[in-house]
Structure formats: C-alpha cells, structure tokens
Amino acid sequence: MQRKRIGDLLVEAGLLSDERLQEALQEQKELQMKLGDVLLTRGYISEQQLIEVLEFQLGIPHVQLFRQKLDPKLISLIPKQTAEQHTVIPIRIEGNRLIVAMADPLDYFAIDELRMITGLRIVPTIASKDELNRVIKRYYGLQESIDQISENLALSETEEHILKPDLEEQSPVVKTVNQIISQAVELGASDIHIDPQDDGLRIRYRIDGMVRTERTMPIHMQSVIVARIKIMANLNVSERRVPQDGRIEMEINYRKIDIRLSTLPTIYGEKIVMRILDMGSALTEIDRLGMSKRNMDAFKTGITRPFGVVLITGPTGSGKTTTLYSALSRLNQEEVNIITIEDPVEYQLLGINQVQVNPAVGLTFAQGLRAILRQDPNIVMVGEIRDTETAEIAVRAAMTGHLVLSTLHTNSSVNSLTRLIDMGVEPFLIASALNTVVGQRLVRRICTHCAVPYTPVEEEAQMLSEFGLPNDRLRRGLGCAECAHTGYKGRIAIHEVLAVDDPLRSMILKRSSDYEYLEYALKNGLETMLQDGLTKAAAGLTSIQEVYRVTSRY
Numbered sequence: 299m300q301r302k303r304i305g306d307l308l309v310e311a312g313l314l315s316d317e318r319l320q321e322a323l324q325e326q327k328e329l330q331m332k333l334g335d336v337l338l339t340r341g342y343i344s345e346q347q348l349i350e351v352l353e354f355q356l357g358i359p360h361v362q363l364f365r366q367k368l369d370p371k372l373i374s375l376i377p378k379q380t381a382e383q384h385t386v387i388p389i390r391i392e393g394n395r396l397i398v399a400m401a402d403p404l405d406y407f408a409i410d411e412l413r414m415i416t417g418l419r420i421v422p423t424i425a426s427k428d429e430l431n432r433v434i435k436r437y438y439g440l441q442e443s444i445d446q447i448s449e450n451l452a453l454s455e456t457e458e459h460i461l462k463p464d465l466e467e468q469s470p471v472v473k474t475v476n477q478i479i480s481q482a483v484e485l486g487a488s489d490i491h492i493d494p495q496d497d498g499l500r501i502r503y504r505i506d507g508m509v510r511t512e513r514t515m516p517i518h519m520q521s522v523i524v525a526r527i528k529i530m531a532n533l534n535v536s537e538r539r540v541p542q543d544g545r546i547e548m549e550i551n552y553r554k555i556d557i558r559l560s561t562l563p564t565i566y567g568e569k570i571v572m573r574i575l576d577m578g579s580a581l582t583e584i585d586r587l588g589m590s591k592r593n594m595d596a597f598k599t600g601i602t603r604p605f606g607v608v609l610i611t612g613p614t615g616s617g618k619t620t621t622l623y624s625a626l627s628r629l630n631q632e633e634v635n636i637i638t639i640e641d642p643v644e645y646q647l648l649g650i651n652q653v654q655v656n657p658a659v660g661l662t663f664a665q666g667l668r669a670i671l672r673q674d675p676n677i678v679m680v681g682e683i684r685d686t687e688t689a690e691i692a693v694r695a696a697m698t699g700h701l702v703l704s705t706l707h708t709n710s711s712v713n714s715l716t717r718l719i720d721m722g723v724e725p726f727l728i729a730s731a732l733n734t735v736v737g738q739r740l741v742r743r744i745c746t747h748c749a750v751p752y753t754p755v756e757e758e759a760q761m762l763s764e765f766g767l768p769n770d771r772l773r774r775g776l777g778c779a780e781c782a783h784t785g786y787k788g789r790i791a792i793h794e795v796l797a798v799d800d801p802l803r804s805m806i807l808k809r810s811s812d813y814e815y816l817e818y819a820l821k822n823g824l825e826t827m828l829q830d831g832l833t834k835a836a837a838g839l840t841s842i843q844e845v846y847r848v849t850s851r852y
Contacts, residue, residue, distance in 0.1 A: 304333055304404050307351050308343060318342050332402055345426055352424050358403050359423045361389065362783055363433050375416050378438040384408035385430050387437070394418055399425040428780075436481060436513070471526045479557070480550050481512070482574060488615065492527070492570040494520050505782075506742045506789050507615065517566075524561075524568050531559055538568055545642075546572075558642055575644050584624045588790050590833065592825055593736075596795040600734025601625045601703070607696045607731045609683075611708045612738040617791050618705040619644050621738060622679060625703060626650060629677055637673055639666040640681035655681070663688045671695055680704040686722040693723055696731040710827070711737035711796035712815040715806055729803040737794040737827055739848040741840045742786035748778035749838070758842050765829050773838040790839055792831040792849070796824060 305323065308314035314337070322336045337343050352358045372388045375396065381387060385401040386408060396418040400408070403422035412420045478501055482490045487503035494500075498514040515523070528535045531544025546557040556575040561568050589597060600608045608625070610618040623645050630636060630649055641655035641663070651673075653666050663680060664687040670678055671691075682705050683689045696702045708714045714735045718728050754762070754769045762769045775785025796819055798806075805815060820826075831845030 304348075304352075304402070305337075307356070308337070308348075313343055313347055313351065332405070345428075349424055349426065352403060356404075361399050361423045361425050362777075363387070363399060363425050363429050368433070368437060373437050375418075376412065377415070378434075380411065380415065381434050381438060384411070385427055385434070386412065387425075387430060387433050389423070391418070392421075395421050397421045397423060399423050399430060401425065401427040401430055471522050475523060475526045475530070479548070479555075479572070479574075483550050483553070483555060483576070488574060490570075490572040490574065492523065492572075494564060494567040494569060496566060499523065504615075506784075506786055507740060508742075508784075510782075520567050524570060527559065527570055527572075528561070531557075533561070539563055556642065556644075575642065582620055582624050584628045587621060587624055587793075588834075589793050589795070590825060590830060592823065593793050593795040593830065596734065596797045597625075597736060597793075600795075600797065601629060601701070603701065603733055605696055605699045605701055606733035607693060607702045607704070608733050609714055609735045610703075610705045610738060611711060611714050611735060612705075613707060613709075615740070616738050617740050617789075618738060619681070621736065621791070622703055622705065623647070626677075626679055629701075634676040635674055636677045636679070637670045637675045638679035638681070639663060639670060640679070664691055667691045667695070671700070675700060677701045677703070682706070683721075689718060689721050689723050690727070693718075693727045693731040696733075697727070702731075708737075710816075711735040711794050711824075712812050712819060714796075715815055716812055719806075719809060725807050725809055729798075729806040732798045732806075734798065735796040737796070739792050739827055739831075740789045741792055741831060741834070741844040741848055742784075743788040743790050743840055744773050744838065745775040745778065745781035745785055745787040747780040747787070748776040748785065749773045750776055751838075754842070761842065762832060762836055765832055767832055767836040769836065771836060771838045772842075774841055786844070790834065792827045792834060792845065794825055794827045794830060 305314065305319045309316060309319055322333060322340065322342065325336050325340075338345060338348070349360050353360045368387070368389065372391065375388055376386065376398075384405060387399050389397045389399055391397070396412070396416055398412065398420055400422045401424070402408070403424050409420045409422060478490065482503050485503060485505055487505050488507075489504040489509075491502035491504070491509065492499065493502055494517065496517075498517050499520045500514050501512045502509050503512050525535050527546075528542075528544070530546045530548075533542045533544045541563065542561045544559050544561075546559065548555050548557070553576060557572045558575065559570055559572040561570050584598070585594070587594075600606070610621050612618050626636060626638070626647060630647065632649075635651075636649075637651045637653065639653040639655060643652050643654050646652065653661075653670070655661055655663060655666060663682070663684060667678070667680060667688060668691060678692075678695060678700055680688065680692055680702065683692060692702045692704055706714050706717060708717045712735075715728065715732075718732075719725055750773060752772055752774050754772055758772075759769050775781060775787075777783035777785045781787040799822075802815070802818060805818065816824075826849075828845065828849045831840065831849055832842065834840050835842045835845055
C-alpha cells in the first residue's frame with residue numbers, strides 16, 4: 299500500500315486547506331493525538347468525509363459492522379488492550395490474511411503491531427469510530443466472561459460447581475448476565491430475549507418495537523445463564539418443565555431498573571423474556587404526547603369530566619401506560635384522591651396511592667378495585683381491564699361518581715365498544731359510563747442524523763392526497779451508526795380519540811356493529827390512526843411504510 303498521509307489526501311480532495319492542515323498538525327504534536335481525531339474534534343471534516351476519502355482515493359473498503367457476524371474465536375486473536383488502543387476489531391480470516399476494521403486504516407504502526415501479534419498479514423478496512431467502540435465494548439467485555447465460564451465448565455463435570463460462587467460480583471456468570479442487561483438498558487431496549495436454538499443461545503433485544511439478535515453464545519452456556527437469571531428472580535432453578543414468572547430489581551448507572559421475566563420450556567431448553575421497566579425515567583407531559591389539536595382537545599375533555607370511563611386501547615407495547623400516567627400527572631392535584639391498581643407499577647408518582655396486583659394472595663384487579671372504592675377516591679386508574687368482573691366494577695364505579703381510567707387490548711377505538719359487550723358488560727352500562735376511547739400505536743421515528751428528503755412514488759402521493767396532505771416534506775433514513783443502520787431512532791405515538799356522545803350511546807344500546815360505529819364517528823370528525831400517522835409522515839417525522847406496518851387502512 300502506498301504510504302500517504304491522511305492530511306495530504308484531504309488536501310488533494312479539496313476538503314482541507316493547507317493552513318488548516320498545519321494548524322491541526324501543530325495541535326497534534328501538542329496534544330499527542332492522531333491527526334484524524336484532531337480534524338474531527340475541530341470540525342474541519344466530518345467522519346463521513348474521512349471515510350469517503352479513504353474509500354475512493356485509496357480503495358480501502360468501508361464496512362458496516364452491524365452487517366458483520368463476528369466470530370468470538372476470532373476476537374481472541376487481538377488482545378482487548380490493543381483493540382481499544384488502536385480502535386480495531388478483527389472481521390474474518392482469508393488464508394493467511396486477517397481482515398480488520400479500523401478507525402484509522404493509515405495507522406501503519408498499529409498494522410505492524412497487529413501483524414506481529416497474530417502472525418498474519420493484516421488487510422485494513424475502515425469503519426466509523428463510534429461503531430467500532432460500541433462493538434469493542436460489546437464483544438470484548440462479554441467475551442472475557444464467556445471464555446471464563448467455558449473454562450470453568452470444562453474443568454467441572456456439573457454446573458452446580460459453577461453456580462456456587464454466583465453471588466460474588468466478580469463471578470464470570472454474574473458479570474455476563476449483568477453485561478447483557480446493562481447493554482440492553484444502554485441501547486434503550488424494552489425486552490431481552492434469551493433464546494435457545496439448535497445452533498446456540500441467542501441474545502436478542504427489542505429496540506423501538508423491533509427484535510434484533512445482538513449476539514449468539516455457545517449452547518453449552520445456556521444452563522448456567524438461565525440458572526443465574528432464575529436465582530436473581532428467586533425462581534425455582536431445578537424446575538424446568540413448567541413456565542415461571544419472576545421479578546428482578548437492580549440499579550444500572552444510578553438508575554433503578556425493574557425487570558419482569560417469564561420462562562418458557564421449549565424443545566431446546568428454557569427461553570427467558572425480560573421486560574425492562576425504567577422506574578426513574580421521566581414521565582411524558584400530556585401536551586408532549588404528540589396528539590393533534592383535535593385529538594388533544596377531545597382527550598382533555600374526557601379526563602377532566604368528574605365521572606365516567608376513559609379507555610386507552612391498543613396492543614401490548616403501544617405506549618398505553620405512558621398515556622395513562624401522563625393523564626394522571628395532569629389530574630394530580632392536592633384536592634383530589636387518586637388511587638391506582640397496576641400490574642406492574644411502572645412509574646412511581648408522588649401524591650398518588652399506587653397498589654400492586656398480587657394474585658398469589660388474592661389481590662386481583664377486581665378484588666383491589668373493590669377495596670379502592672371504599673377508600674373515598676375521586677379518580678381510579680385500573681392498569682388493565684382483563685375480565686368481565688373488572689370491567690363491570692369499573693363501569694359501575696364510573697356511574698357512582700368516579701372518574702375511571704384504564705386500558706383495554708383492542709385493535710381500534712371503535713372495537714372497544716363491542717369488546718366490552720362481548721366481555722359480558724350490559725350495553726346500558728357501557729352507554730351510561732363510557733366517556734372517551736383513545737386508540738394508540740407506536741411508530742418508529744426517522745433518525746435525525748441520516749434523514750434525507752425524497753420524492754414519493756405515485757401510490758404514496760395518492761394516499762396523502764386522499765387526506766389532503768402535502769408530499770413535499772417526506773423523509774427517509776439512509777442508516778447510520780446512530781440508528782444501527784436502520785434509518786429509525788426512537789418512537790412516536792399515533793392516535794385516534796373517540797368521544798362518546800348521545801347518538802353513539804343510542805347505537806351502543808342497539809348493539810350496532812363496528813362498521814356502523816366507525817361510519818358515524820368518521821362523519822363526526824374522527825381522525826383515525828392511519829390519518830394521524832400519515833399526517834406525521836407528511837411532516838417528516840416517520841415514514842408511510844411505518845404507518846402501514848402498525849395500522850390497517852379503514
């Protein structure tokens with residue numbers, strides 16, 4: 299390879315002036331930093347510009363590490379200290395050549411050191427520094443513990459030997475499980491899947507509603523990883539034939555994390571899913587829920603009435619609880635008595651009495667709701683209406699002067715009317731008590747770091763025009779290190795708010811169909827989730843594909 303300096307390449311490409319190069323070289327000597335780091339820190343060039351210069355002028359390939367399946371055995375070729383020092387990770391071996399990803403592929407001292415360590419010819423490729431640092435932290439931190447566990451298992455004939463020291467923080471099993479959980483929290487995952495398969499133990503995270511495999515561990519590690527998690531949740535370690543549910547409380551980076559876990563026996567062993575609840579996360583203010591003006595006005599009207607039922611509907615993981623808590627925060631005043639019954643208590647609210655469901659001792663939603671109504675409440679929040687008994691008590695409580703807020707699993711706001719009837723609640727009770735129904739979904743937000751405008755295809759333009767929406771602000775994410783090359787980062791909610799008025803009450807008494815409810819609501823100004831989602835797509839917040847993914851067209 300021709301030994302060119304990175305500064306000369308940037309000057310040749312017209313991205314850097316000689317004057318700025320000399321300033322950067324002087325600062326490099328003073329600070330003992332790499333020239334590339336100085337140029338990036340001072341903002342003279344962007345990392346993308348640096349990558350493009352190296353890729354096009356020297357022919358050094360650019361790799362996206364999220365697309366690479368890294369072999370743990372390969373990682374061990376380069377010591378952790380060397381990988382961190384030179385920001386390098388091995389990708390694969392081809393004959394006597396080791397392909398590595400580097401932040402600075404022109405660092406010839408690093409390349410020589412890697413050649414001496416591995417005894418292989420080093421072929422550099424370029425990757426973004428942030429992505430490399432994340433991968434180094436992820437693989438090396440976890441790999442050390444995995445290697446120790448494998449070594450201990452090889453030395454002992456049974457896993458009981460390795461589980462004895464698990465209560466010690468430095469035990470490799472403890473460190474591995476803690477790293478899996480802390481990494482999930484750091485990435486903003488809502489769920490962790492410990493998924494045994496024929497080819498290994500997959501660690502998968504649900505991030506922004508989508509599940510992705512983070513890494514695969516050797517299958518022989520499954521028993522000790524599962525056993526450790528069971529110990530943390532006070533479950534029966536020896537019982538592997540029936541499902542178990544448990545809870546873990548821990549602190550990660552000074553944040554209190556509550557984890558609800560479930561085990562499930564499968565043909566390859568026990569699968570574990572852990573739902574992460576961040577007890578210290580900030581509540582969303584009601585005005586920041588992202589509702590349109592029409593939806594927000596209807597929602598505020600519903601929750602400020604002195605009595606009645608307000609329902610938030612949608613599938614699991616659609617943000618219903620966040621909307622409920624935002625409403626409670628708005629209603630939380632000195633002069634009102636608010637009591638909630640939840641499973642689990644996801645946020646702790648000052649000044650509100652919160653009750654945790656405990657079926658083991660008979661404290662169900664229905665039983666707890668009966669007790670709450672004897673506590674002189676003004677406002678009651680029921681975490682979820684799961685059965686006929688809870689639904690009837692909630693509706694009757696609303697008819698006796700209480701404001702009841704709850705959630706229901708239905709596909710849309712109008713589905714809730716027939717759902718309550720199907721559960722066995724009398725139509726006259728529903729018609730008398732129901733105030734407002736909010737349908738909700740979460741869609742992924744376009745990554746702001748890699749978003750670019752685009753021209754819609756004919757079908758997309760036609761869809762937007764049906765709702766009178768413009769198509770000149772549409773955006774899509776190209777994919778970058780910030781969003782793990784998905785084009786999306788974070789989520790926003792789309793809503794529809796159904797206000798129950800007198801004509802709709804009459805239709806409920808007649809047991810009308812969902813279609814009739816929807817037809818009436820649309821004539822009276824209902825903005826469906828599809829329409830709300832397309833409005834947000836037209837504003838460049840999400841994509842039309844995302845809106846279609848979570849809604850069905852009416």
